[in-house]
Structure formats: C-alpha cells, structure tokens
Amino acid sequence: MNARAAPVGVEVLAPPVFGRRYGLRLAVPVAIVAFYLLLAVFGPMAAPYSPTDFNTGPPLTGPTQLHFFGTDGYGRDVFSRVLVGARSILLLSIVATLFGVSAGCAIGMISGYRGGFVDEALMRLVDILLALPGLLLALLILTSLGPSGVNLVIAITIVFVPKSARIARSAILPLRGLGYVEAARLRGARWYSIVFRELMPNVLPELAVEFCLRFAYALLLISSLGFLGFGVQPPTPDWGLMISEARNYVSIAPWTVFFPALAIGIVVVAVNALADALSSTGERRAAQYL
C-alpha cells in the first residue's frame, strides 16, 4: 500500500554513491584472499628452504637477503615456515567453516520454517551450545578427542553450528508466510522442498556473508588453538604454533613472532572486509527485489 506514495519504478537513492567505492570495497579483499589461496596451493613450492630443516642459517638472525623474515631459535627459515604454514590453516578453516555453516544454516532454516515443537527443540539445543564460549567449547572437544586436524574440524564445526543456525533462522522467519511459500504448500510441496528450493535461494546473500564472517573467525580460532598447543602439532609449520614457540624470544628476535602474526592479521581483516562488502552489495541486490 505504501508503494503508492513513491513513484513506481523509481529507486530513490541518498546522495549519489561514489561510483567505484563498491567496486573497490569488494575488489581489494577479494585480491588479498585470492593471494592467500595461491599461497596455500603454491606456498610449499615457493619456499626457499624446507620449513622443518634446522640451522638453515644462524639461529635468531634478523631479516637478511638469505632469510627474508629471519630465522627462529632452531635456525629454521621463518619465511619458508610462513609460506608453508598457509596451507594447513586455510584448508582447515575452509573445511571446518563449510561443515559448520552448512550444517548450522540447514538446521536454522528448517527450525525457522517449521516452527512449533521442532523450532523449540532445536533452538534450546542451540542455546545450550551457545552458553559456552567458542574457544572453551573447542578446547573441551579437543581435549576429549585428542589434537589432530580431523578433530580440529569437528570441534570448529560444533562451535559454528549454533551461531549459523541463529542467523539462518532469523533470515527465514520473515519469509515463511509469503505468498509463494503458501502457493508451494498448495501444490503439496513438502517442507524440505520449500526450505531448500523456494526459500534458500532468497537468503543466499545473507548466508554468504555468514560464511565469510565464520571463515575469519575460524582462522582466528585455529591460530588460537595452535598457540595453545591443541591444534596442529610440531614440527609442522603453523602460524599459531609458530607464535607460541617463539614467544620466549619476542624481546630479542621480534621477527619470529611478527611475521606469522602479520600473516594471520591480514587474512582475518581481508575476510572480514569481504563479508562487509558482500553484505552491502547483498542489501543492494535485495533492494532491487522491492
């Protein structure tokens, strides 16, 4: 009814948007994330030294032409270790986020659409999981399962499911009574068909944003777990683990901590920026539907 007030087909915007801002906001984080993915694939080939070789140079020397990022306490090349370390953390984060967000979103969408007892039961379970802080819950799972890559993925999946479920549920809720959903019910469509074939395509932008945010969080979580010794085990190069091992030298050889920390920092910021850019373009796309 309110549509009568505004001219139809006229999309009134606030002051003209800076033409390229949206483009750049998306392009820069995409480029950085793509760079990291390339590292994960080709990093080991580009590494000048083996990441696990001791005494590639004198221990605890600062950045030089031979060792771009210096060497650590065992004389291992920090540059090679950072390059090679990209693969495990990115792979684990992506796999864990995929599992966690997909399972969480599926649960959330089903819960939101079906309502009633199903919703009540699922959401109370989610509440129980949400009551524990993410890192604590992951630690709890890893201490009982033992540290390993697979268990890391399981732990992060369990941490992510309740959070993603909440997001997906709230995205579905306003859509459940719309005409096209009722029309689907009138042709005898079952709930799973309505959730996944009718509703999901309309919440994909929201789910993509959720995936990016969770991915950034997974990177942090895996690094933190590595730092605490529950993630990837030595001598495998891992950014969190590297910071943990080098923390005793931080005052005399800061490069041993600085470069892995920088690697984590840049990718987390880039992925967050990507989520941000996606959500604003998502809103713009959503606005076109109106």
Added chain:
Amino acid sequence: MPLLEVAHLSVDYQTTRGRVRAVNDVTFALERDEVLGIVGESGSGKSTLAQAVMGYRAQGTAATEGSVSFDGTLLLQCRPTELRRIWGRRIAMVHQNPLASLTPTMPVGDQVIETVRQHRGIDAVAARAVMLRSLTAVNLPDAARIAKRYPHELSGGQRQRIMIAIALSLEPDLMILDEPTTNLDATTEAVILDLLEEIKGRLGAAMIYISHNLRVIARIATRVAVMYAGELVESGPVDGILRAPAHPYTRALLACLPRSGMTKRTASLQWIEGELPAQHLRGQGCIFYSRCSARTERCQIAPEWAPVAAGHSVRCWYPQAASAVAAITGAATVGLPSADVVLEARDLAKNFGHRRGAAVRAVSDASLRVPRGSIVGLVGESGSGKSTLLRCIAGLEDPDRGTVRFLGVDLPASVGKRDKAVLRSMQMVFQDPESTLNPAHSVGISLRRHIQAMQGLSATDAQRCVEKALQQVRLDPGYQHRLPRELSGGEKQRVAIARAFLSAPELVLCDEPLSSLDVSVQSAICRLFLDLQGDDHSSYVFVSHDLSIVRYMADSIVVMYLGEVVEEGSAESFDRLPLHPYTEALFSATPDVDPGAISKRVRLQGQVSEADKSRPGCIFSPRCHLTKGPECDAIAPPWQETSERRYRCHWAPEELRALQAASPGAIGATALAGAS
C-alpha cells in the same frame, strides 16, 4: 488572489538509472475555500506534487523547476527557516500512514500539545486547551482520556483523527491530505470523510486531497485535477468531471469502476490497456498517447489546455471525443451456477495463540456453501476473519473445529495430508502481488514447478501447459524468462492467476486479489477472472473489502463480522431491504461516483473489539445503530429468513424493513433505482 498558485512545476528525481521526471509542468491555482482533489494512479507523481507544493525537497530530488506562490510567498525560493515557519502554522499535512507519523513513545495528547507550542508559541495550559478542543473537533469522544493514550493503543481511524487534530490545532490556511484513508476500512473511511466534510465548512481552510480513489474524491472535493504520469490532464469542478469527463483517461478511469446496481450479467467493466509509460518511452506528444484508444497523428504533438466548460479544461486535442471510448455495453459471458455443491465448509472455528491469557478467536463457527460455477463474495472489515476462513478451507491453517466437504468428500484439515487430486482442484490467489511469486525464480520455473508437483507431466507437456496458462491470462510466452522484479504489480498478479489455473481447478480461493492494484488494472484482472470462469466453469470464493467489486462479480454474498457470518444470500437480493444492520452500514460506507446519487448515511460507532466476541448476545450490538438494547446484549440473535437471504438479528424482516425504509434515500432504494 488565490491562496496557492502553482505554475509550471516540475520535479526530477535522481535514481540509479539516471534522472526521472516525477512531476512535469503542473499548473493550478487554489482558492481559499476550495477543496482540490488530485486523483491519479500509483506512479502518477501525486505525492511528489504534494510535497513540492509545500516547498519540501524529498530525499533524492535532483531539481525542482517552476514556481509555487503561497499567499504571495514564493515557497521554492524560501530558506529552510522561513519554510519551517510556514509549515505547520499555515500549511499542514496529513499522511497516509498515521502510525509512522506519530511517535510511539509519547501519549498522543502530548504530541498535539508539542506541535501547538512549537508553532504557535503559547504556554502549556493554553496549548492543552487547544489540544482538547481539536480532539473534540475530530469527534473523538472523551478527549481527555484519549489524550493519555499511546498511538498503539488507538485504532487506525482514531490515529488518523489524531493526525487531523494536529493539523487542525494549528488553524492552517491550507491542509494537504495525502491518501489519508487508504489504509483504513471502508466503514472507518466513511467516518473520516464525514469528519473532513464537516470541518471543511467550519474551518474555512483550503484543502488538497490526494487519492487514487475516484469515489473518495467525488465525495470530498469541490474541484478535481486528474493526474497521469506526472502531468495534469484534466481539471474542473467535481460535477463536470464526473458527469462529462473530457479526457480519454478520465473517461476510462470512470468506466473502470462498477456503479451501484451494475453486475457482471448486465454490464462489463472497461480497463485501460498497457501501463504507465517508462520515462524513456515518453515522447514529445500527449502523455496518454501510448494507451489512448482515440489517438491520432496529431497526438504526437503535446496538446494545449482547452476549455470545455466554465472552469473545466482538458489537455487533449479531442476534448469531445466521448464516443471514442467504447460505451459500457454487453455483459461478460458468465457461467450459471448449478445446483450441485462444490464446497461445503461447516462450523469452522479457528483460535489463534493466547494473548494475555485469552485466545483470539479469528473465526467462530462459520459455514460456507459454494455451488458449482458460482462466485461467492466474502466481505467484512479487516479482522472479520474472512482471510482466516479462506485459509482454513485451503488447509493452510488447521481449524480447531469444523469440516470441509469438497466434491462430496470430507477433506483432511491440513493441506499436507490432502491428495494430489484435491490439490489440483483447489487453488488459491493471494493478496500481495509483490510476494506471490518467488523472487529467485523466473516465471517459467515457478509455473513449471507448480504444475509438475501436482501432475506427473513430462518437461515438454509442462512447458506447453505453462505457455497455455500464460496465454489465458493474456501474457506473452516470453514472460517465462522474466524474473518477478521485472514485472508490474498487475502482471505479477496475472502470473499468480495463471499459476492457480494451471491445473484447471474446480474451486479457486481468491484472497483480496485486487486490493493492491490500481483501478485500471483491477478491472482488467476482474474481467480476467470472469473470462476464466466462463472457460473453465470453475467456482470462486472471492474475498474483498471492496463492496462494489463484490456486488459486481458475485452470485452470492456472505457478510462476516468478528469471525461470524451475519448475513448471506444471493447477490441481487442485497439490493432489497431489509439488510442486516452491519451490512447496511458496510454498503452505505462505499461512496458512489455518481454525483447525484443520494445515499443514506449509516455510520458505525466505536471500533471492532476483541472483547465483543465473548458477549452472550449479539456480537454486533455494541456498534449497532438499530440495537434493541438489553435483548440484543443478552441473547444470541436467531437466523431470520427472507427470500433468497438470511441474517442473524433480533429484528424480524418486516420490522427491519420498516426501520430501514423509514428514512428517505435508503440504500436499498437507491441500489434498486440504479439497477432499473
């Protein structure tokens, strides 16, 4: 000197797709005691015009040209501080949605006082007196008590009265009302219009009343300006416009409206082909060129204003080309209802969740019978449970009690438990065209999926079926590849209708399918429904709050109030007295476009109240103008039978007829006169 002089006013918007001209070269003048009605369909730029007339630059406005002179002040040249002194104090505005205009956290009385103090600079005590006076002036009983309420505690009609009270409290010279009754029920709308008519004489202020509804304009305005695609096309005194419309667009708009006494068997409605031309398609010529049935070569040059009668002028080269638009002749080919019954819903009841301990009774013991090939119109105010009843029949809601018997079989309550044959034979068309189609799927995918789910068709058969259905609703097969956002509201509703008719259903449940559409589109969709019925011999349950449409289309009418059926019978019998008092009020609330039509004013007191449902007596008696008192309050009314109709009331048919016929110009009589 006129109060307001608008000359060559144009407004441009900046949009993502470049500049759009929303108002183009509008010129008019308004005298001090005039009520100017501006009528136009959505997208005609009438709201933009209203804002520009105040000197207000809405967000996204790129340029405003022309001049607006208000009592000698050039508003477009004013600085913001000067404008603020004029707004409120001298020009007041009432918007469509009062809930958005009132602060939810402040009692309404305080909001009136705040406005009064801000603009008139008087002290709190005096402002309070002004507030109480203006609340009384808008017929709010017990002003002091209402003033303490918050907006959410008031009904829609009361809120809109508060908005009008705020405007009145400032004693403005000009009041601009932008669709003030569009969101209200017909009965509430009638009360607000009565109020506006009353105060326009008392106040001596000029008014600009903007509406898409020609019936409303006909009631309230002294002069009418017709707006199309940002331009005024005709302007003149209300009688002149309604009796002798000179512009083809005005004539077509009037022909779109069913008059009283007009039914599908006696006349067919006109509609306007095509749609509002997009910005880049508007040529140099007449703005209505693309849709005009009387266009010629000459119309490619923009016409000048031509006088038709005193104060009545039109922007058309052929102002007298009345015959160019086909006269309303020939009835639609309509199927005749037969004796066997398609649907019989018995004693359906549905309560919704518990609010403050008590369940909300949406539908209580309502029954509905649909003979094969007939259209049953279901009418009532919002909250009367008509949509819920429909959804219970469709199986979208599980009723608490009652049975649905369809084609001789008792149906399971929930749609999920009904078998495919039943699903195929009962389909539904929804109210909101914006959400009726999945925005993620193209029209073709939506339709194919729908038919394939119900009928195990091969891809090519489904494809053929979809193309045939699109053709039936007069859409090009190319529409399959379009996404819903590329369609207009009317086209979306056509696709939704195509979807419902894919499986050649026996019964189509229509939940206010016309109410979000423009008048010219409404009549086209209305015709489409009738044609489809003629082809398929299906039956409809047609829910609408627009009585004129229901009276035009329906074979029988069911009137609901607060979840109960209060009257039912054949449609033409509703032209005869007696009517249930509620039906009487409902019918008299629908203004007629014929200027000469006398209509009896029956207005309801109070508002629909949930508490009335738990009364032992008649649920309508608290608002009834014919209530008998204690008897109605205490004892549930019996069904009174008259020929072809029955109603629930304590008044026997003869008594009620005497009561209703007593006053001159009773509605039954006018309706009969119109039919003959």
